[in-house]
Amino acid sequence: MPRWLRLTLLIASSATLLLVAVALVTVHVLLQPERITAVLQTQARDAGLELNLASPATPALFPRPALELEGITLSAQGASMPILLAARGTLALPWRTLFRGDTVISQMQIDSPRVDLDALQSWLADMPSGPTAPPAEIPRIDAGIHITRGSLVRGNQLLLTDMTMDAGRLAPGHPFSITIAAKDPQDTPMQLRLSLTPHIKAGALQLDNIALRLTHGTALTLQLTGDAHWHGAADASAHLSGKLDHADSGTYVTAIELVPANESNPLMLWLKLDGPDNHADLHLPPLALANWWAQLDHDDGPKLAVPPGNGHAEIARIDTGDVSIEGLTIQAGTDVPAAAASSPTPAKPAAAKPAPASKTP
Secondary structure, X not given: OOHHHHHHHHHHHHHHHHHHHHHHHHHHHHHOHHHHHHHHHHHHHHOOEEEEEEEEXXXXXXXXXXXXXXXXXEXXXXXXXXXXXXXXXXXXXXXXXXXXXXXXXXXXXXXXXXXXXXXXXXXXXXXXXXXXXXXXXXOOEOOEEEEXXXXXXXXXXXXXXXXXXXXXXXXOOOOEEEEEEEEOOOOOEEEEEEEEEEEEEOOEEEEEEEEEEEEEOOOEEEEEEEEEEEEEOOEEEEEEEEEEEEOOOEEEEEEXXXXXXXXXXXXXXXXXXXXXXXXXXXXXXXXXXXXXXXXXXXXXXXXXXXXXXXXXXXXXXXXXXXXXXXXXXXXXXOOOOOHHHHOOOOOOOOOOOOOOOOOOO
């Protein structure tokens, strides 16, 4: 190879390496991974959480500006059991971050997170009680969230696996959607799709165009639509209606209504289910209902009791965790409807057939 050509290639390769080094230094300076990491950790501490990384965040430029996070641990402050463990994560940033210097996350991607339900519930229980009035404005969350290969556990018990989640941008008047897919311990696929449009109107939080679709394998599909309002404290209302399709037992008309509290009654949940083999018309306090349902799958074994509230229910079968209940009939409270009002019209007795004539031996 001629000497001049070797010299030209040496100069070109050196210049390329220098440009790459300058670009990496520039990206590191502009993205400021230490500052963004500190901001995330501060926001976590404000929520009573501790965010730790196995190694400092590293910047990336292609296919778009981003910060790569390795070994993510999210725990409640002072807790020994982490709420979330993740192998890696990516904070995707818009290109304008390189030129304007503002820190705006366009998408958060988390790979292989493991969420412990017991640790999450413990953190939620230690949090102060929620606000008594709607916020003056809906908080904006411009970052979408994308989760892959996640799992949900309770201690050493696996609840959901192969989880994926996609959530869009949250902004007032902007349609928000979230999709979650997973498999249960029996490897049956499940999927939840929820969409709604949030507003603040006349001092109330308003959720319009709610659409919920839940599937469990090919056997069960629940579809509900409606809206909800929250004026503060227990002054909340919602109305969702739709149908529940079960491959083995048919279609059920379903309605869920949340009735706001008043001077004499707490916040009440009205649940109506009508279809083959299953009928329910119940008025239940939501918090007491959640506690009753938790007792069905209690660590020390199922604790059966009549749920709080009024109404009646005839349920052919309930499967929850390791507990299976068949032929459940509930009549609770003082608001039990008359039997004739909830039971189908009895069939007319068949005419008696004459006895066959006896034969003489």
